[in-house]
Amino acid sequence: MSTQTEPPEQTDDETESTPEAEPEPEPRSPGQRRRDEKAARAAERDREAAEAEPDLGDDAITLKVFRYDPEVEGKTEPRFDTFQIPFTKGMTVLDALIEARDTYDSSLTFRHSCRQAVCGSDALFINGRQRLGCQTQVADLDSDVVRVEPLPHQDVVKDLVVDMEHFYDQMEAVEPYFQTDETPDGELEEQFQTPENREEIKMSTRCIWCGACMSSCNIAADDNAYLGPAAINKAYRFAMDEREGENMKEHRMELIEQENGVWRCQTQFSCTNVCPKDIPLTEHIQELKREAVKSNLKFW
Amino acid sequence: MREYDVIVVGAGGAGLRAAIAAQEAGADVAMVTKLHPVRSHTGAAEGGINAALREGDDWHDHAYDTMKGSDYLGDAPAVEALTRESPKETIQLENWGMAFSRDEDGQVSQRPFGGLSFPRTTYAGAETGHHMLHTMYEQVVKRGIEVYDEWYVTRLAVSDEDEPEERDCHGVVAYDIKRGEIEGFRARDGVILATGGLGQVYDHTTNAIANTGDGVAMAYRAGVPIEDMEMIQFHPTTLPSTGVLISEGVRGEGGILYNSEGERFMFEHGYANNDGELASRDVVSRAELNEVNNGRGIEDEYVHLDMRHLGEDRILDRLENILHLAEDFEGVDGLEEPMPVKPGQHYAMGGIETDEWGATCVGGLYAVGECACASVHGANRLGGNALPELAVFGARAGRHAAGDVDEEAEITTGWDEDSEEGENVSPVPLGEAGLPSAEKGALADGGRSSPPTDAADGGAAAESAGDAGVVEEAVQAERTRVHYLLEKEEGINHAEVRSELQETMTENVNVFREEDALKAALEDIREARQDYQHVTVEDPSRTYNTDLIHTIETRNLLDVAEAITVGALARDEFRGAHWRKEHQERKDDEWLKHTMLSWNDGSPGLWYKPAVLEGEDKSYEPKERSY
Numbered sequence: 001m002s003t004q005t006e007p008p009e010q011t012d013d014e015t016e017s018t019p020e021a022e023p024e025p026e027p028r029s030p031g032q033r034r035r036d037e038k039a040a041r042a043a044e045r046d047r048e049a050a051e052a053e054p055d056l057g058d059d060a061i062t063l064k065v066f067r068y069d070p071e072v073e074g075k076t077e078p079r080f081d082t083f084q085i086p087f088t089k090g091m092t093v094l095d096a097l098i099e100a101r102d103t104y105d106s107s108l109t110f111r112h113s114c115r116q117a118v119c120g121s122d123a124l125f126i127n128g129r130q131r132l133g134c135q136t137q138v139a140d141l142d143s144d145v146v147r148v149e150p151l152p153h154q155d156v157v158k159d160l161v162v163d164m165e166h167f168y169d170q171m172e173a174v175e176p177y178f179q180t181d182e183t184p185d186g187e188l189e190e191q192f193q194t195p196e197n198r199e200e201i202k203m204s205t206r207c208i209w210c211g212a213c214m215s216s217c218n219i220a221a222d223d224n225a226y227l228g229p230a231a232i233n234k235a236y237r238f239a240m241d242e243r244e245g246e247n248m249k250e251h252r253m254e255l256i257e258q259e260n261g262v263w264r265c266q267t268q269f270s271c272t273n274v275c276p277k278d279i280p281l282t283e284h285i286q287e288l289k290r291e292a293v294k295s296n297l298k299f300w
Numbered sequence: 301m302r303e304y305d306v307i308v309v310g311a312g313g314a315g316l317r318a319a320i321a322a323q324e325a326g327a328d329v330a331m332v333t334k335l336h337p338v339r340s341h342t343g344a345a346e347g348g349i350n351a352a353l354r355e356g357d358d359w360h361d362h363a364y365d366t367m368k369g370s371d372y373l374g375d376a377p378a379v380e381a382l383t384r385e386s387p388k389e390t391i392q393l394e395n396w397g398m399a400f401s402r403d404e405d406g407q408v409s410q411r412p413f414g415g416l417s418f419p420r421t422t423y424a425g426a427e428t429g430h431h432m433l434h435t436m437y438e439q440v441v442k443r444g445i446e447v448y449d450e451w452y453v454t455r456l457a458v459s460d461e462d463e464p465e466e467r468d469c470h471g472v473v474a475y476d477i478k479r480g481e482i483e484g485f486r487a488r489d490g491v492i493l494a495t496g497g498l499g500q501v502y503d504h505t506t507n508a509i510a511n512t513g514d515g516v517a518m519a520y521r522a523g524v525p526i527e528d529m530e531m532i533q534f535h536p537t538t539l540p541s542t543g544v545l546i547s548e549g550v551r552g553e554g555g556i557l558y559n560s561e562g563e564r565f566m567f568e569h570g571y572a573n574n575d576g577e578l579a580s581r582d583v584v585s586r587a588e589l590n591e592v593n594n595g596r597g598i599e600d601e602y603v604h605l606d607m608r609h610l611g612e613d614r615i616l617d618r619l620e621n622i623l624h625l626a627e628d629f630e631g632v633d634g635l636e637e638p639m640p641v642k643p644g645q646h647y648a649m650g651g652i653e654t655d656e657w658g659a660t661c662v663g664g665l666y667a668v669g670e671c672a673c674a675s676v677h678g679a680n681r682l683g684g685n686a687l688p689e690l691a692v693f694g695a696r697a698g699r700h701a702a703g704d705v706d707e708e709a710e711i712t713t714g715w716d717e718d719s720e721e722g723e724n725v726s727p728v729p730l731g732e733a734g735l736p737s738a739e740k741g742a743l744a745d746g747g748r749s750s751p752p753t754d755a756a757d758g759g760a761a762a763e764s765a766g767d768a769g770v771v772e773e774a775v776q777a778e779r780t781r782v783h784y785l786l787e788k789e790e791g792i793n794h795a796e797v798r799s800e801l802q803e804t805m806t807e808n809v810n811v812f813r814e815e816d817a818l819k820a821a822l823e824d825i826r827e828a829r830q831d832y833q834h835v836t837v838e839d840p841s842r843t844y845n846t847d848l849i850h851t852i853e854t855r856n857l858l859d860v861a862e863a864i865t866v867g868a869l870a871r872d873e874f875r876g877a878h879w880r881k882e883h884q885e886r887k888d889d890e891w892l893k894h895t896m897l898s899w900n901d902g903s904p905g906l907w908y909k910p911a912v913l914e915g916e917d918k919s920y921e922p923k924e925r926s927y
Contacts, residue, residue: 072841090541090631102795106847107839111339113508116544117628118430119339135628157478158844164336177438178397188353188387190394192406198399205399205431209338241397 060084061138063096065108066149069158072107078156080147081105087138093126093146094133097160110160117276120208123215124160125149130212130274151215167211170228174235174255181245197242204237204284206277213271213281225260229271229281232256236284239291250295257292265289301771304330304446306701307472307487308494309453309515312340313429313690314669315494316436317389318658319445321698322492329445332474332485334452334510334849337437341496341508342690345429346547346621347413348421349691350684351390352383354410357418359383363915366685369415369580370649370678371876372892372922373528376915377710378656378674382685382692389691390422398435400424401618411552411618413684415580415927419552421684426547426621432687450477452849453514454781456491456522457484457774458662464523464898465714469665471771473778477849480842482782484775486768490701492658493519493667494694498648500853501861502810503802505645506538506545515671517856519652520863524660525714525896525907527673528650529860530867533681533877534811536584538644540602544629546622546641548683551577553618555607557588558638559596565603572927579927582680582877585643585811592642604638643811647686649677649877650867653713653896657705658697661714666701668693674711675894678911679876711912719896722906725869727819730862732902733829785851791836794851801828801854801861809865814881818869825862832858863904867895870906888922 063083069075083100085091094112101108111121115134122133127147138146154162184191213229214220220228227235238244239252256262262285271281306322308315311333323329331337352359362383367374394400394408401409401423413421424431440447455473471486495515499507520526536557537546551557557577559565566572571587572579579587588603597603607615607622612635615623626634652667654660654674660667669690676689699705712718804824808817832855839847873887874880893908913920 069841070843072839102793102799106793106795106837106850107841107845109839109844109846113335113339113510114341114344115509115542116344116625118343118427119335119341119508121335121339137631158841161844168336172441175442177442178435184395188391190391190408193402194406195402195404198402201399202425205434206427208343208430209336238397241399243397 059087061087061096062145063100064145064147065097065100065160067108067159068156081108091138092134093124093131093136093138093148094122096138096146097133097148109158118208120210123151123210123212123276125152125215130216132210132212132276135276151211153215153221154211162211164211166224167209167214167228167230170214170231171209171234173227174231175252176231176234176238178238178241179244179248181247191243193241193243197240201237201240203279204233204240206279207233207237208277210276212274212276216270216274218268218270219264219266223260223264226264227256227260229265229285232262232265232288233279233281233284236288239288253288253292253295256288262288262292301484301486301768301775302330303486303488304328305487305489306492306698307332307485307490308492309333309472310340310494310496310669310671311335311337311437311447311449312494312496312669313342313432313436313687314694315492316433316440317691317694318492318494318666318668318698318701320436320439320443321695322702323443323445325699325702325704327489327702330448330485331440331445332448332451332453332472334450334477334514336449337440337447338434339510340433341511342433342687343430344506344508344545345432345687346426346545347549347552348411348423348428348684349386349390349393349432349687350413350416350420350682351386351422351688352418352420353387353390353408353422354418354420357420359387361417362386362420364920365416366676366682367678367913367920368923368925369680369682369685370675371680371886371925372888372913372920373531373675373678373875373894373911375656375675375711375912376920377912378676380915381656381696382676382689385692385695386688389688389695393432393435393691396435396439398424398431400431411549412578413552413682414548414575414578414584415682416684421549421552423549423618426549426619429687432690448474448476451475452477452852453518454852455774455778456518456665457486457771458522458665459770464525465661467523468663468767469522470767471774473771473774475778475782475849477844480845482775482779484771486771487664489703490664490666492697492701493652493665493671494669495671497670498857498860499645500798501802501805501857501864502645503799503806504538504543506535506543507645512853512856513648513671513860514853514856515667516651517859519660519665519667520859520897520899522662522665523899524662524665525653525898526651526863527653527894527896528675528679528867529648529863529897530865530871530878530895531649531677531679531876532645532809532864533581533647533649534585534643535646536581536588536643537605537641538646539626539630540640540642542629543644544625545644545646546605546625546639547619548581550605550607550619550622553607553614554610555605556609557584557641558604558606559591560598561596563596565591565596575927580680581646581683583927586879588641588643589811598640602640602642605641606638607634608636608638647681649673649675649679649681655709655711655713656696657700657707657709658693659700659709659713664701666697668697679878715907716909718910720908722870722908724906726822726866728823728826730866730904731899733826733833782848785835785837785848786840788836791834792831793838794832794835794854797828797832797835798850798854798857800831801825801857804828805861805864809868812879812881813868815869818865821865822862822869825858825865829858863897866897866904866906871895892922
């Protein structure tokens with residue numbers, strides 16, 4: 001299934017969503033049947049546990065989490081589950097998700113690793129905006145209800161996990177590796193770079209491949225072929241690096257001037273607004289457009 | 301079954317460098333990793349890469365600093381390989397485009413770091429690891445090296461000769477997280493473990509949630525000895541609420557530590573009269589806790605790290621990332637106020653025993669990076685020595701596995717004539733918690749292939765033979781284990797076991813270690829092992845089942861936690877990061893040796909091996925270690 005169409009409506013009926021055509025059910029294997037039964041029992045236990053839940057009063061938050069599993073009975077239709085989580089000072093959305101998973105439902109699925117906004121695993125759609133779960137303080141959301149969904153415009157694998165393959169493909173499409181015309185002769189010989197040039201590329205090198213920008217971009221949502229902000233930023237990082245040399249820069253400009261490159265950007269700044277590393281993505285794209293114009297002028 | 305020449309497990313700095321090196325040496329390489337490469341925890345490293353690059357510096361000095369920093373438990377041939385080859389590897393990264401910070405003249409910048417006699421820590425802001433990880437991954441993309449990302453390696457395919465030294469590793473078994481399928485990977489020439497740290501053994505750690513000691517645990521259970529596991533580094537500057545790391549670079553640039561009295565305690569209380577804040581990490585961590593224990597901590601918990609006097613320009617230029625981390629994870633503005641810091645688990649000096657090429661005693665099995673113990677760091681790692689270790693030993697092991705090296709190693713692996721038996725120190729049995737026989741094969745090691753117990757899954761495996769047969773048997777054994785975990789009806793969640801374990805480790809096996817507490821920890825670990833016999837995976841799904849992944853990881857945490865604690869109890873001296881209340885001195889007569897632990901098919905045994913202090917052309921005589 002995909003969130004490409006519409007994010008599920010928030011309604012009182014938590015199970016309501018945009019249904020999609022499901023394939024004909026295949027005959028279940030004995031293993032599948034046992035797993036289904038086990039899932040049903042687990043769901044029953046969860047319901048009992050939820051009912052027995054004490055009133056946590058003011059110190060609790062309501063966590064609403066998107067759930068979907070392509071093969072588990074009761075989860076093949078997307079729905080939202082609600083968890084009451086005791087609030088602790090400094091709690092992040094990731095902390096709340098971990099608490100929900102480890103205390104109430106171990107099948108709740110999301111990517112996470114470093115907890116410090118550098119691995120880029122936990123970009124999520126939190127209260128209507130792309131954010132990193134680990135970097136988002138629950139208190140800063142100014143809401144007792146925290147609603148967590150997978151990144152829009154990407155295929156959902158399960159619960160909050162989206163398929164990142166398309167994002168990775170776009171990143172790799174811009175030749176995301178350093179290339180020069182001349183490499184230093186000696187094995188201990190470095191290429192010099194001015195501190196000013198390093199400063200120029202610094203912000204662009206901070207990208208953690210979380211995919212928040214791509215998910216926020218309307219152009220990318222409508223057209224999978226568009227390289228998108230992260231990949232163009234990657235191209236910027238190399239095109240602006242003086243160590244690569246002029247010939248390589250021309251080659252890079254050709255790559256990003258193509259049909260699905262920089263000219264597709266309509267400077268809506270949504271990518272810049274959601275970037276958890278504060279990379280001025282739209283500015284970088286604009287600067288590449290200016291560079292493209294300049295390099296074209298040379299040939300006219 | 302998939303087949304490659306070399307299989308690299310894990311795709312952080314060490315794994316990426318190994319893959320590149322093996323491929324350059326002509327091997328057909330695949331990387332199998334539970335996280336996409338750019339998610340690896342190398343990306344969280346902040347400080348820098350020690351390399352003797354400049355006029356006036358010398359790799360011999362770097363080697364001396366490292367041996368001293370290790371409190372003479374490092375093995376000189378490995379330390380010299382690291383320090384000799386770090387300049388070449390560091391410049392290689394620069395040549396691959398890594399965005400190092402730059403001096404005015406355009407060369408890469410270096411700064412002072414703890415325990416170094418020369419400012420040789422080469423850095424890229426306060427996010428050196430992020431740049432290093434991405435630069436290396438870019439090279440892997442450029443070379444088209446195959447990466448199986450989100451494939452979790454759960455078992456090594458190792459033959460079953462009696463002695464580990466006679467065994468061979470023929471491949472690995474991996475679980476494709478997205479599809480829920482188990483597959484065998486045969487390695488014709490070598491398997492390189494590069495699985496990183498084990499910080500999740502503790503609950504206050506700078507490590508990622510994925511750092512669960514998988515490689516160490518798998519190699520251990522496959523018979524490879526694990527070395528100096530008690531040597532755990534507690535970094536002195538982590539944020540109290542989350543354990544997020546505040547780089548040593550802050551102190552390298554001139555940041556100052558204060559107690560609640562406003563005293564610069566490193567000097568005023570005499571912990572390090574020469575180097576102050578830039579003493580070695582073990583020294584600073586103990587000093588901080590000592591201040592807190594003597595009532596001079598802030599909120600009875602932490603001390604202050606102040607960098608305001610460095611000025612906004614310098615902070616923004618060299619430490620900008622620190623401002624973001626302090627703001628996002630502690631709500632503190634480092635430009636306006638001092639940052640609260642306390643020690644947190646950071647790094648495992650010990651790990652899988654290897655020689656200076658990353659080779660283990662099992663044929664075809666290598667280990668590099670944090671999961672390995674060559675040993676470069678001995679009893680204490682210097683800041684800025686982990687990243688060069690990834691590059692240097694990643695490259696060395698990659699070339700060796702691809703058959704591009706014919707040098708003999710100086711460091712031996714496995715039991716040899718200098719080894720000595722150790723006595724059992726544990727008050728409780730160690731290792732496999734006596735399972736009912738019907739379940740034994742299923743929940744057991746995930747290490748060496750054991751005969752499948754499930755008749756439905758067995759059969760064919762026993763028939764096959766040869767190298768591929770070893771892999772096929774391991775695949776069957778793993779299918780049995782996963783099947784068992786998924787089908788088990790009633791039981792407890794692994795998260796209960798994991799938090800029991802983290803609690804006791806943090807309480808009892810921390811910076812300050814006491815005999816009774818270590819014994820209590822071993823009892824708790826035993827109990828946690830028994831509880832683990834009752835774990836079940838609630839999530840029935842084949843799709844992205846993190847419940848299953850975390851349950852398997854928790855088993856690995858149990859094995860490495862026990863190894864850490866047994867080593868800590870056995871080593872009755874104070875060396876480097878290992879402080880013992882009852883034994884307040886370094887005992888060179890008795891303890892210039894590595895603690896070794898062998899799994900012995902489920903009944904672990906301790907033994908010892910001398911540290912190698914003989915370098916290429918000099919011997920590193922142990923001296924008193926003061927800063």
